[in-house]
Amino acid sequence: MKSKILKALPGCLFITVSFCNQSCDNSSFGSLNDFDVVILNGRVIDPESNLDAMTNLGIRDGAVQLITAKDIRGLTSIDARGLVVAPGFIDIHQHGQDPENYKYKIMDGVTTVLELEMGTSDVDNWYKERDGNALLNHGVSVGHVPLRMKVMSDPGGFAPVSDAVYKPATDEEIIQMKEGIEKGLKQGGLGVGFGLMYTPAATRWEILEMFRVAGKSEAPCYVHMRYGGLKEPNTCITALEEVISASAITGAPLHVVHVTSLGFGYTPRILQMIKEARSRSIDVTVECYPYTATQTTIESAVYNEGWQEAFGISYSDLQWAETGERLTAESFAKYRKSGGMVIAHSIPEDVVKSTIADPIVIIASDGMLSEGRGHPRGTGTFARVLGKYVREEKILSLSEGIRRITLMPAERLEGIAPMMKRKGRICAGADADITIFDPDQIIDQATYEEPAKYSRGIKYVLVNGITVVKDGQLQDGKFPGKAVRGTVN
Numbered sequence: 001m002k003s004k005i006l007k008a009l010p011g012c013l014f015i016t017v018s019f020c021n022q023s024c025d026n027s028s029f030g031s032l033n034d035f036d037v038v039i040l041n042g043r044v045i046d047p048e049s050n051l052d053a054m055t056n057l058g059i060r061d062g063a064v065q066l067i068t069a070k071d072i073r074g075l076t077s078i079d080a081r082g083l084v085v086a087p088g089f090i091d092i093h094q095h096g097q098d099p100e101n102y103k104y105k106i107m108d109g110v111t112t113v114l115e116l117e118m119g120t121s122d123v124d125n126w127y128k129e130r131d132g133n134a135l136l137n138h139g140v141s142v143g144h145v146p147l148r149m150k151v152m153s154d155p156g157g158f159a160p161v162s163d164a165v166y167k168p169a170t171d172e173e174i175i176q177m178k179e180g181i182e183k184g185l186k187q188g189g190l191g192v193g194f195g196l197m198y199t200p201a202a203t204r205w206e207i208l209e210m211f212r213v214a215g216k217s218e219a220p221c222y223v224h225m226r227y228g229g230l231k232e233p234n235t236c237i238t239a240l241e242e243v244i245s246a247s248a249i250t251g252a253p254l255h256v257v258h259v260t261s262l263g264f265g266y267t268p269r270i271l272q273m274i275k276e277a278r279s280r281s282i283d284v285t286v287e288c289y290p291y292t293a294t295q296t297t298i299e300s301a302v303y304n305e306g307w308q309e310a311f312g313i314s315y316s317d318l319q320w321a322e323t324g325e326r327l328t329a330e331s332f333a334k335y336r337k338s339g340g341m342v343i344a345h346s347i348p349e350d351v352v353k354s355t356i357a358d359p360i361v362i363i364a365s366d367g368m369l370s371e372g373r374g375h376p377r378g379t380g381t382f383a384r385v386l387g388k389y390v391r392e393e394k395i396l397s398l399s400e401g402i403r404r405i406t407l408m409p410a411e412r413l414e415g416i417a418p419m420m421k422r423k424g425r426i427c428a429g430a431d432a433d434i435t436i437f438d439p440d441q442i443i444d445q446a447t448y449e450e451p452a453k454y455s456r457g458i459k460y461v462l463v464n465g466i467t468v469v470k471d472g473q474l475q476d477g478k479f480p481g482k483a484v485r486g487t488v489n
Ligand SMILES: [Zn+2]
Pocket: 117, 195, 224, 257, 258
């Protein structure tokens, strides 16, 4: 990034016109009055160039064209005085990928939502379903779990419940899954998703075979590890060793999802191991969500016998998502049969804080709202980071908080999807995915009891230059979201 310093102003260090070098095309300046949208007088924060200045943005044809202290005019003008103008937030772990979820994501400041952990068995169809009718930019991986379910005809939904959980794969089934991964990557999948805890019968060899396919094209593997918690021999440490070694053996980049919900009190050790692997040039990244409770399906293998010991919790730490009730041995048995989402209050707050404070950790939601029910992370993660952990608890600076939810997730995806070089930053040529918020007001409002609540303080959101939130109100009937696709040959 080159920045040309125009002049120093009181109250901010410099006014700069910013050019990206590799990431963005910097050739397309217009005259000063022909923009589609101008954003005036906001505090523009760009985590790549470290720009943090009161300045103006000119947007045309879905991209940022100009950053300038000069007066500019456009067809639409947004007065951002007193507000922060940031790159649109990027959620690299979002399961809910429908209009209901997209509404809440946009009101949490998110402009790109990616389903990478579970993924899909049919990449083409997944994109087709959202083509032209998506509020947000969206993308998906090809998933080992859904492929295993398809190959083994498992009748489960979000997670498998039958053969895909309990049956070791035959050689023929492993070949079918490998072919499925290869095909999904060719169709534009953003890497390969794994939920190893949901498929305990998948052997280490099976997983290594999947990593090998990803490694051939350096497609990232996004992994929910095989074990969580502290009980030997099947701890989160063993689980991390499995996938770091698979990455080292095959060359597939590794991304460890929701680290606190598997590491619990051992999370600092997990982060230490990841840093040590990185220092040996293994490409490993990691994410967490900013909450002290987990959520998944109660009928899945996560709650197979031994969960209390493994996770260090008991029945009363579980909350039934549909009603908010705390569970007992009896209600646990009943719901395990009927199936559904359960929330587990299992992550110590000091672990959440120390993980968020760690500069290598991306923040992502793992969100999934269904008819208004679910975990509040699906609707409040991003405002919570900037309200609770930046403003109130001062665990992160504002620009660092923004970096964790914009530039860092974009950089994780850039290898497989070069178009992500135009997201997660504000510079000439960047996609005009922009979130404008009030730094004094921004906060999540979703709770475990009432997850379907919009975050507060998100004032304007632009997706590809189209204003979809205006004066804090969602604008109906706009579908500017585009597909984010991988480019493996
Ligand atoms: Zn997971």
